[in-house]
Amino acid sequence: MALVELREIKKIYHLGGETIRALDGVSLDVQAGDFTSIIGPSGSGKSTLMHILGCLDTPTSGSMSLGGMDIHDATPRQLARVRGEKIGFVFQFFNLLPKLNVAQNVELPLIYQGTSGRIRKEKAMQALELVGLQDRAGHRPSQLSGGQQQRVAIARALVNDPRIIFADEPTGNLDTHTGEMILETFCKLHQEGRTIMLVTHDPEIAALTPQKIEIRDGKIAQNVDAKLAGKESRFKLSTSSHQSS
Amino acid sequence: MNLFDTILVGIKEIWAHKFRSMLTMLGIILGVSSLVAMSALVKGMENGMKEALVAMGGLEKVRVEAQDDLPAYQKHLTDQAPGLLMRDVYALESGAPLVENITPIVEQHGYRSRINITYQNKRARPWRIYGTWPGILDLEDHRVEHGRMFNEIDNEMARSVCVIGVEIRNELFGDPEKTGKEIIPVGKVIQINGQPFTIVGMFEHYMTEKERKEKELARLKALKNPQAQVGVVRDKGRSGSGPSGYVFRLKNNSVFIPLQTMMIQFRAAAGVDETADPKLSGIYMKVKDIGVLETALQQIRNVLQVSHNGIEDWTFRTEEDLADGIQITISNFRMSGVIIAAIALVVGGIGIMNIMLASISERVREIGIRKAVGATTTDIFIQIIMESLVIALVGGVMGLAVSIALVQSITAFTPTENNPVITLQAMVFAFGCSAMVGMVAGMIPAFKASKLHPIQALKYD
Numbered sequence: 001m002a003l004v005e006l007r008e009i010k011k012i013y014h015l016g017g018e019t020i021r022a023l024d025g026v027s028l029d030v031q032a033g034d035f036t037s038i039i040g041p042s043g044s045g046k047s048t049l050m051h052i053l054g055c056l057d058t059p060t061s062g063s064m065s066l067g068g069m070d071i072h073d074a075t076p077r078q079l080a081r082v083r084g085e086k087i088g089f090v091f092q093f094f095n096l097l098p099k100l101n102v103a104q105n106v107e108l109p110l111i112y113q114g115t116s117g118r119i120r121k122e123k124a125m126q127a128l129e130l131v132g133l134q135d136r137a138g139h140r141p142s143q144l145s146g147g148q149q150q151r152v153a154i155a156r157a158l159v160n161d162p163r164i165i166f167a168d169e170p171t172g173n174l175d176t177h178t179g180e181m182i183l184e185t186f187c188k189l190h191q192e193g194r195t196i197m198l199v200t201h202d203p204e205i206a207a208l209t210p211q212k213i214e215i216r217d218g219k220i221a222q223n224v225d226a227k228l229a230g231k232e233s234r235f236k237l238s239t240s241s242h243q244s245s
Numbered sequence: 246m247n248l249f250d251t252i253l254v255g256i257k258e259i260w261a262h263k264f265r266s267m268l269t270m271l272g273i274i275l276g277v278s279s280l281v282a283m284s285a286l287v288k289g290m291e292n293g294m295k296e297a298l299v300a301m302g303g304l305e306k307v308r309v310e311a312q313d314d315l316p317a318y319q320k321h322l323t324d325q326a327p328g329l330l331m332r333d334v335y336a337l338e339s340g341a342p343l344v345e346n347i348t349p350i351v352e353q354h355g356y357r358s359r360i361n362i363t364y365q366n367k368r369a370r371p372w373r374i375y376g377t378w379p380g381i382l383d384l385e386d387h388r389v390e391h392g393r394m395f396n397e398i399d400n401e402m403a404r405s406v407c408v409i410g411v412e413i414r415n416e417l418f419g420d421p422e423k424t425g426k427e428i429i430p431v432g433k434v435i436q437i438n439g440q441p442f443t444i445v446g447m448f449e450h451y452m453t454e455k456e457r458k459e460k461e462l463a464r465l466k467a468l469k470n471p472q473a474q475v476g477v478v479r480d481k482g483r484s485g486s487g488p489s490g491y492v493f494r495l496k497n498n499s500v501f502i503p504l505q506t507m508m509i510q511f512r513a514a515a516g517v518d519e520t521a522d523p524k525l526s527g528i529y530m531k532v533k534d535i536g537v538l539e540t541a542l543q544q545i546r547n548v549l550q551v552s553h554n555g556i557e558d559w560t561f562r563t564e565e566d567l568a569d570g571i572q573i574t575i576s577n578f579r580m581s582g583v584i585i586a587a588i589a590l591v592v593g594g595i596g597i598m599n600i601m602l603a604s605i606s607e608r609v610r611e612i613g614i615r616k617a618v619g620a621t622t623t624d625i626f627i628q629i630i631m632e633s634l635v636i637a638l639v640g641g642v643m644g645l646a647v648s649i650a651l652v653q654s655i656t657a658f659t660p661t662e663n664n665p666v667i668t669l670q671a672m673v674f675a676f677g678c679s680a681m682v683g684m685v686a687g688m689i690p691a692f693k694a695s696k697l698h699p700i701q702a703l704k705y706d
Contacts, residue, residue: 056617056699077621084619095614095703099261109618111250156618 001068002029003163003195004053009062009072011048011218022048023059024218030164030197035190037198037206040215047168049215050199054087054166055079067163084112088157092169094149096141102128102152103137109160127155131185147178154185164195171205183208248631255632258604259639269600270640272593273679277644279589280675282651283582285665287575292666293454294571300451300492301564302384304535307344308562309333309545310527316557326558328524333552337528340548343541344530348380351507352526355498362413362500364435369416371409372498374437376507384529385496392431392446399445400503405510407437408446412497440510442502451493454664538563590678593640594686601633601690612694613702622695629691630684637683641676648675 011023022045030036030053040046051057052064055071058079064071067086074082083089088109096105106124115123128134131151141149150170157165167186171179183205190196198209206212214221259266298304311329315322334349341347353360353374362369375381379394395406414430421427430444452460502510512521532541542561549559605612612625620628652665 051700054617056703077623080616080619080621080624083617089617091703095610095617097611097614099257108615112615112619112621112624117250160619 003032003034003067004028004030005063005065006053007063009049009052009059009064011045011052011057012060021218023052025062026215026218026220027062028213028220030195032163032195033190033193034211035186035196035198035209036211036213037200037209038213038215039200039203039206040221041201044215045218046199046201046215048218050166050168050197053164053197054089055082080112084109085160086163088160088162088165090150090153090157090165090167090170092172094141094146094153094173096149096152096156098141100141101137102133102139102141102144105141105152106156106159108156113160123159124155127159128152130158131155145178146174147181150174150178150182151185154182154189158189164197165189167196167198169200170198171200171202179205248627251628251631252635254628255635258632259636262604265600266636266639269596269636270593270643272589272596273637273640273682274593274644274647276586276590276593276682277641277675277679278648278651280583280586280678281645281648281667281671282655282665283586284579284671284674285648285652285667286655287578287582288668288671289665290578291571291575292664294574296454297492298564298567298571300386300496301567302386302529302531304538304564304568305532306384306529306564307532307538307542307545308527308529309549309559310562311524312558312560319556322556325554326556327553329528329559330523330525333525333549334528336548336552337530337545340551341530341541341544343533343537343544345533346380346383347528347530348378348384349504349525350381350527350529351376351504351512353507353511360438362417362435362437364417364430364433367417369413371413371500372495374500374502374507376502376504376511378504381501381529384531387496388449389446390449391429392444394446395501395503400505403505403509404503405440405442405506406445406503407435407442408448408501409444410448410497410499411450412494413500414447437500437502438511448496448499451496453490453493456490456493458664538565586675586678590682593637593679594682597633597636597683597686598689600636601629601687602693604632605629605690605694608694609697609702612697613699613704616697616699617703625697626691626695629694630687633687633690634680634683637679637686638676640683641679644679645672645676648672 006026006028009023009026010021013020013022024045026049038046038049048057052059055066055074056079058074059072062072066082069082071079071082089095097108100108103121103124106127107120110120110123125134125137128137131154133148133151133155136144136148136152141152144152150173154170157167170186171182174182186196186198187208198205200206309329315326329349331349334347337344337347353376355371355373358374360371360374362371378400379396381387382389382394389408392408394408395404398404399406409430414428415421417435418428418430418433419426429447431447433444434441435444436442508521508523512523530545532538542563545561553559612620615625615628649667652667656664
């Protein structure tokens with residue numbers, strides 16, 4: 001069974017009498033260990049898809065399960081719990097809390113799981129070590145460069161040992177070189193066996209990932225979902241990640 | 246998310262906006278300090294009134310007084326009325342076990358009876374002269390400072406001795422405040438309506454807390470500035486006005502002589518056949534326990550109904566009315582104080598709500614991030630409530646500190662009727678109020694914040 005299963009997901013907004021079909025019947029499977037990019041032009045619905053995948057939003061109709069748990073009819077409280085325990089987020093604008101230092105930012109997801117202070121600190125330091133920023137634990141986000149901030153955000157996404165990591169344009173706010181370093185970090189994580197979904201509008205970035213989903217007008221284009229759910233795509237995974245690293 | 250972490254987050258948030266938080270707390274500080282200070286002032290006032298009540302002999306004192314007018318249905322029995330007599334005293338002693346210290350009084354009203362006291366060429370008019378037993382000391386809360394109280398032997402022998410209040414001394418021998426020296430007139434012989442009496446004792450100077458404090462202040466001032474006291478000092482009139490002051494002045498203007506002496510020296514001429522008029526003005530006594538006041542009064546009533554053949558030529562007086570009056574006055578003051586403080590607290594609460602609303606609209610993104618990493622609606626709700634609560638509680642603690650300083654400065658600068666007293670109850674109550682205000686004020690902002698949708702919150706700039 002796939003880690004994430006989407007069946008006929010629809011998301012419909014009503015804006016001033018106008019009906020917007022942000023997602024219009026999306027079905028896809030994500031296997032554990034996949035490194036998938038979601039590409040599409042702006043307004044295509046890729047962000048909406050990621051929000052639904054990330055349990056930040058609920059679909060209007062359709063069914064979805066994550067790790068065997070039904071998400072489409074979960075309560076907001078259950079969604080919050082799923083976000084805290086099974087999902088890690090990396091955003092375009094880093095979204096670190098400026099008042100907290102690096103270690104405290106990384107600890108944040110654990111606070112809401114009721115982890116005790118000592119274990120939180122340990123885990124935060126481990127996550128920071130993974131991204132190579134353990135010596136910056138006491139700094140404020142504003143004292144770090146953009147790339148460092150994004151690595152802190154990755155550490156935060158890793159700290160609760162999530163089943164899947166979502167990254168929304170993680171390089172969108174960084175220069176090319178720093179962006180490459182961030183992508184390398186993701187590739188490394190992928191090689192360690194983590195499941196990653198990366199939203200981007202840049203086909204070059206999408207080319208680095210073994211699986212690709214293209215969204216156009218709220219639908220999956222090129223009829224690729226069957227292919228992606230199959231085993232063939234998993235073979236591609238290793239080759240493409242070799243190219244990137 | 247555990248509570249300690251939540252509180253810590255709240256404190257950090259407040260610390261991050263020190264000045265803003267301080268301004269927000271101001272309302273709570275004012276509310277709490279006014280609540281505590283008000284209750285302290287009222288408590289002081291209450292103490293002052295209770296002081297007067299104690300000076301009158303306390304709630305336990307019961308006065309049985311002669312009453313000339315009989316009730317309408319007994320009018321025709323007026324000539325049969327025996328009046329209060331010594332036999333009533335003995336009847337009460339044996340028949341009313343719930344009362345003690347039964348003391349007969351024969352009163353000569355100073356002004357109505359035109360009592361003149363003279364010493365050499367000085368003249369004084371007491372407010373009252375009591376012919377009584379030594380038991381009056383306890384009944385009226387007297388303390389003999391110089392000499393002694395007359396005793397049973399003085400009474401038995403009908404000796405011409407008297408114990409006087411300080412004001413009588415002041416008029417006959419000189420006021421220590423004007424002459425600068427304290428004269429103790431014990432052993433001196435004075436004339437009461439032309440009859441010689443030896444002063445065997447003098448009471449202490451009874452005064453209210455206020456007078457005591459004013460005196461202390463004047464003494465300190467005099468020490469600092471000795472020139473000010475030279476020359477003729479003007480009389481500023483009687484101090485200690487007001488309902489509680491009267492009791493003290495009355496006691497200072499009293500002269501007590503033994504009952505038998507009173508009967509022989511002042512009552513002999515009153516009777517038609519040259520025997521003394523045996524009627525008493527009143528019988529004072531104390532109830533052994535305030536809890537059995539009603540029962541004790543019934544006992545007194547029963548005894549006197551028998552000894553007076555059912556003729557009601559006497560009446561009760563207790564201090565309950567005074568006590569009730571004190572209670573009403575105090576609760577009125579307390580109510581107005583509570584209203585003022587409540588208004589301040591409500592204003593403070595609105596201030597907190599306002600700043601919390603501003604704070605959450607500033608932190609929509611933060612709330613979005615927290616939700617994205619797993620914070621539930623409840624987590625956010627509790628976080629905002631806690632922040633508001635911490636502001637209110639810190640404000641409450643500061644308010645308590647301010648109230649202590651406030652009360653102390655009131656005490657230092659203006660001597661009021663009585664010292665304001667800060668009670669622990671008032672502090673706990675005020676602190677509880679601040680906590681409640683914090684909770685209630687945080688409710689709406691917390692609800693608003695917790696309902697934010699994570700995606701909208703994340704997109705918000």
